[in-house]
Amino acid sequence: MPLLEIENLQVEIEGKKILNGLDLRVNAGEVHAIMGPNGSGKSTLAYVLAGRDDYTVTDGRVTCEGEDLLAMEPDERAAKGLFLAFQYPMEIPGVTAYTFLRTALNAQRKKRGQAELSTPEFMKRVREVAGQLEISQEMLRRAVNVGFSGGEKKRNEILQMALLEPRICVLDETDSGLDIDALRIVADGVNRLRSKDRAMIVITHYQRLLNYIVPDVVHVMTKGRIVRTGSKELAVELEASGYAQFQTELV
Amino acid sequence: MNAEIKPIKTAAELKLAASFAAAKDTLPGGPLLSERRLRAFQQFEALGLPHRRIEQWKYTDLRTLMRDAAPLASVPSREAVASATSAGAIFASGGGARRLLFVDGAFASDRSDLGNLEPGLSIMAMGTALAESDSAVVAQCGDVVPTDDVAVALNTAFMGDGAVIRVADDAHIERPIHLVFAFTSKTAAAVFPRSLVVVGRGSRLTLLESFEGPDGVDYQVNSAIELVVGDKANVNHVKVGREGSHALHLSTVMARIGAGSRLQDVALTIGGAVVRNQLFVRFAGEDARLTANSATLIRQRQHVDTTLVIDHAVPGGFSRELNKAVLDDESCGVFQGKIIVAPGAQKTDGKMMSQALLLSERAEADHKPELEIFADDVQCGHGATAGALDQDLLFYVKARGLPQKEAEALLIAAFVGEAFEVIGQQDIKEALMAIAQGWLGARP
Numbered sequence: 125m126p127l128l129e130i131e132n133l134q135v136e137i138e139g140k141k142i143l144n145g146l147d148l149r150v151n152a153g154e155v156h157a158i159m160g161p162n163g164s165g166k167s168t169l170a171y172v173l174a175g176r177d178d179y180t181v182t183d184g185r186v187t188c189e190g191e192d193l194l195a196m197e198p199d200e201r202a203a204k205g206l207f208l209a210f211q212y213p214m215e216i217p218g219v220t221a222y223t224f225l226r227t228a229l230n231a232q233r234k235k236r237g238q239a240e241l242s243t244p245e246f247m248k249r250v251r252e253v254a255g256q257l258e259i260s261q262e263m264l265r266r267a268v269n270v271g272f273s274g275g276e277k278k279r280n281e282i283l284q285m286a287l288l289e290p291r292i293c294v295l296d297e298t299d300s301g302l303d304i305d306a307l308r309i310v311a312d313g314v315n316r317l318r319s320k321d322r323a324m325i326v327i328t329h330y331q332r333l334l335n336y337i338v339p340d341v342v343h344v345m346t347k348g349r350i351v352r353t354g355s356k357e358l359a360v361e362l363e364a365s366g367y368a369q370f371q372t373e374l375v
Numbered sequence: 376m377n378a379e380i381k382p383i384k385t386a387a388e389l390k391l392a393a394s395f396a397a398a399k400d401t402l403p404g405g406p407l408l409s410e411r412r413l414r415a416f417q418q419f420e421a422l423g424l425p426h427r428r429i430e431q432w433k434y435t436d437l438r439t440l441m442r443d444a445a446p447l448a449s450v451p452s453r454e455a456v457a458s459a460t461s462a463g464a465i466f467a468s469g470g471g472a473r474r475l476l477f478v479d480g481a482f483a484s485d486r487s488d489l490g491n492l493e494p495g496l497s498i499m500a501m502g503t504a505l506a507e508s509d510s511a512v513v514a515q516c517g518d519v520v521p522t523d524d525v526a527v528a529l530n531t532a533f534m535g536d537g538a539v540i541r542v543a544d545d546a547h548i549e550r551p552i553h554l555v556f557a558f559t560s561k562t563a564a565a566v567f568p569r570s571l572v573v574v575g576r577g578s579r580l581t582l583l584e585s586f587e588g589p590d591g592v593d594y595q596v597n598s599a600i601e602l603v604v605g606d607k608a609n610v611n612h613v614k615v616g617r618e619g620s621h622a623l624h625l626s627t628v629m630a631r632i633g634a635g636s637r638l639q640d641v642a643l644t645i646g647g648a649v650v651r652n653q654l655f656v657r658f659a660g661e662d663a664r665l666t667a668n669s670a671t672l673i674r675q676r677q678h679v680d681t682t683l684v685i686d687h688a689v690p691g692g693f694s695r696e697l698n699k700a701v702l703d704d705e706s707c708g709v710f711q712g713k714i715i716v717a718p719g720a721q722k723t724d725g726k727m728m729s730q731a732l733l734l735s736e737r738a739e740a741d742h743k744p745e746l747e748i749f750a751d752d753v754q755c756g757h758g759a760t761a762g763a764l765d766q767d768l769l770f771y772v773k774a775r776g777l778p779q780k781e782a783e784a785l786l787i788a789a790f791v792g793e794a795f796e797v798i799g800q801q802d803i804k805e806a807l808m809a810i811a812q813g814w815l816g817a818r819p
Contacts, residue, residue, distance in 0.1 A: 174774045202776035216773040218789025224775070227785060232776035267789075284775065 125190055127152045127323045128173075128292050133184035134174055135165075135348075144183070144348035151293070153320040157334055157359060158327045160345035161367040166327045167211060169345075170296040172199045174208040175332035188292065202228075203235035205291030209281040209298050216268040221280065224268045225287055227252060230287060253286040257313050274301035275310075282313040287309050293317065293324045311336030331363040346370045388423055390444035394565075395532055398447055402533065403505035408513055411708045415531035418523065425525050432547075434709040434741040437525075439442030440649045441563030441623055445595045447533065448564035450617035451479040455559040460486060463585045465615060465806050472553035472583055475538055479559055480566030482536045495546025495578070501537035501569055515571055519599055519601035519658045520629035520686075527653075530599040534569035540582070544575035544605070551611075551803070557670050558596065558619070565595040576605040576633070581800065582612045587646070590620040598626040606633035606660055612640045613803055615810060617649035627653040634660025639796060642669040642806050644679050646815045651680040658720070662691040670699045670794040670807075672787075672814045673706040680709035687723040690750075691729040698729040699794045702738035702788055703818070713745040716753050723753040731761040734788050784815040 128150040133145035146196050150156050160166050170180050173186065175198035186193040188204055198206065231242045240354045241249075250287060254264060257279045269277050278298055285293055295314065299307055314337050318324070326337055334342070334356065342358040343350045344367070350356070381785055395416050402412060424441060425432035451459075459478045466472045468714055475498065476483040482500040489498060504512040506575030517531055538554055556568060574580050582602075596618065604610045618624045624647045632638050640712050656665055671679045685694050700708035710729040740810075744757035772782040789813050798804040 174415070174770075176770050197778070198770060198773040199778045199782075202774055208774055210771065210774075214768050216768065216772070216786070216789065218792050219785060224772075224785075227781075228772075228775040228777060231781060235776070281393070364557050 126150060126190060129187045131185050133169075133172070134182045135168060136180050136182055137168070137178060142179070143172070146345075146349050148343070148350060150323045150325060151289075152323055154341060155318065155324045155326060155337065155339045157339035157342045157374055158325060158345050158350075159329070159331070159342060159359060159362060162329070165348040166345055167296055170208055170294050170327055173201075173206060173294055174198055179308040199231065199306050200235070202288070202290075202304055203232045207288055207290035207293050209278075209285055209293065209295045211297040211300060213269050213277040213281050215272075217270055219268055220266060222250070225284065228284070229287060235371045237301050239325045240364060249287060251374045257283050257286075257344065258309055259283055273307035275303065278302060278306065278310055279313070282310055286313065286317060291322055293322065295324065296329060297329065299328055299330065307333065307336060331359045334359045344370055385438055387441045387444040391529070392420065394444065394447055398533070401806050402535070403502050404513070405508035405544070406509070408505060408516070411552045412532045415528045419525055419528045419532065422425040431524075431682070431711070432713070434707075434743070435649070435651050435678065440678065441595075443563075443593070445563040445565040445593060447481040448560060448566045451483075451526040451559060453662045455479060455482045456486060459483070459557035462557035462587055463553055465585060465765070465810060466551070466553050466583050466619050466803065472551040474553050474555055476555045476557065477536060477562065477568060478557050480535050480568055482538070482557075491512040493546065493548050493550070495498065495543035495575070497550050497793070498516065498552075499539045501539050501571065502535060504539045505534075509539075512571060515520065515601065515603070517601075519603055519631050521802075522629065522655055524627065524653065524655070526597060526625040526651065527599055527629070530567050530569055530597050530627070531596070533565075533567040534599070535567050537568040537570035538572070539570065540572045540580075542574045543579045545577045547579045548581075549579075551583050551800070553585070556584070556586045556596070556598065558592075558594050558622070560594065561589070561596075561738060562590060565597070565735050568596070568598045570600045572600060573603040574605055574608045574610050577607045578605060579609045580611070582610065583615075583803070583804075584613070584622060585617065586626075587617045588619040588622055592619055593621045593623075594619070595623045596625070598624075600628045600687055602628060602630040604630060604632040604636045604638050605732060607635040607722055608633065609637045610639070611798070611806070612638070612799075613798070614640075614642040614652070615807070616644035616646055616650055616652070617810070618650070620646075620648060622647045622730070624650045625653075626651070627655065630656045630661045631659045632665065633655060635662050636660065637664045639666045639797060640668070641795065641807070643680070643694045643794075643810060644669070644671045645673065645810060647677065647679070649678045651682060653682045655684045655686070656694075657686045658688050658692040661689050663693070665692070665694040666797050667694070667696045668698070668794040668797060671708050672701040672811060673708065673793065674703035674818075675706060676704070677706045680711070682709075682710040685725065686716045687714065687720045689717070690719065690723065692720065692723050692725070694725040696727040697794055699791050700729075700731040700740060701734065701791060702731060702740055703734040703736070705737045707739040707741070709741045709776070710759075711743045711745070712757065713747065714755055714757070716746075716748040716750050716755065718749040720750045721752040723750065723755065725751045725753070725755045727757040729759045729792070732787065733761060734787075780818070784812075784818070787815055788812060
């Protein structure tokens, strides 16, 4: 059974159709890249998977290990193991990164019937991962993302992802706004999380990120559906030829 | 021919007049104070209860909100005093403050902690000071920050008991003093606590105040504190309002702050049907600093008004005010903040911010910032916001695994917590946060 299966997904927002019969199967251990031009529905897909409620699913289904993902609240999806690394991570004034990480982790563990992590255990885990992502302890004592640079915010997303240990990671334009050094730190963080039990969906506009996070499968998305699927070479081909050919194909 | 226009007196006004006539000869104090009480009551009678056409009370129409005046509370029974022993336990942890207990407005000396007073600290009951016509107390009464405010006038007319606290020069009183005002009566009654706190030059004091009482009883509290902060003194005042569901609570802090001094005032209100917290601060010496923060969390039909008058009478004053209101159901949060900069009060730096978080479409937030600036070399500003919880932010938090209610609680606590950030004592800050969390936990 695939870890994530999307069949004929149709989604609209305010009466405008964004996803138009999208199909996708992702197995544990695989990294899928979804590439496409602006407005093709990539971010909508990410939000719909995470459970944002301003989108209306008009048809189709999404299952996670056979369970109906669309019937779950966002927090239930998170506890089930779905993680969305946001394109624009939110600032949370008044809540330190430590408190937020701890609250989120314990909320998920509670829902899964696991005991809360002890403080020393939690601190050890945070320090280890934060060190790898070059996130200072000082940053963790500050309010989540408040006053952080774009790169710091993206690293913070990967820190959350690493600590929450999700089964399915959806990375929405994680490379946007990153310089080359930050890109490498973020990509290394993601690569460390690759495992046979975990699936990743990397949404990106550019091929650049895929030099660092090498995908098993590449999909091209335009106008709300996947129009082509191939190996990692497809990304290189796209970088050379652009998306125009796919957009005309559909007309 | 001129006909004098006399408005019809309300039931509450008539009852207050009857109460005063009956009590004026038995209230504590000598002839000088009796005279002062009478003048204060006459001042009230001339104006009556303030209503929405009186600018300072525009959003808290006391004539409508105070339908009746409760009789003066009687001396509490032994049982009443015993029932109040756990009152004010919120600040009990972490070293423990020196507790002064007031039950139904009367000082309960045998339930208060008056042992081992630090050098330079003296404490006595206001009731005793007035009864003995303590000339220093009587002289300062109403003199710290003179005002014609009607709530203060009523307090002066009826004032009963309270605390008189004096800190000598250069005395650092590390242990906080906690004034615990517990209302225990099962029937409607009114109390008028009045306190005087004089902190000497270069001294330090942390004063905590908490008010609590039973739900369902129409009791009325009108409290006033006169606070003198000496030159270079450092004073923290924290007030917690947890009155019962039907209580009317008016309180006024009148503070005069000396040169180079620092006053930090933080108020948290979650209880009471109608509450008005007034803070009148007069900068009497140069280069003094004031921080005045307030947090309100209310629901159902609660009404809480925070009114500040910050009078920069001398140069070099610094003031920061932050008001945070969390308003659910049909509750109403009012913020009025006036910064006055007198002619010649140059280099004044005053900033004020009021923020309301509306958790319901029926809740109401009223903000009225006012600046009256008569000097030309000053920095003053104000801001106000009102809005609902940020849906994008809520989604982000939920996507990390927090259920809706917990996600909301996290964001609301963070919003309110900003008002407490200035507090240096960790245990006091945590006590306030715990009260806010308790309120959040009671959300359906």
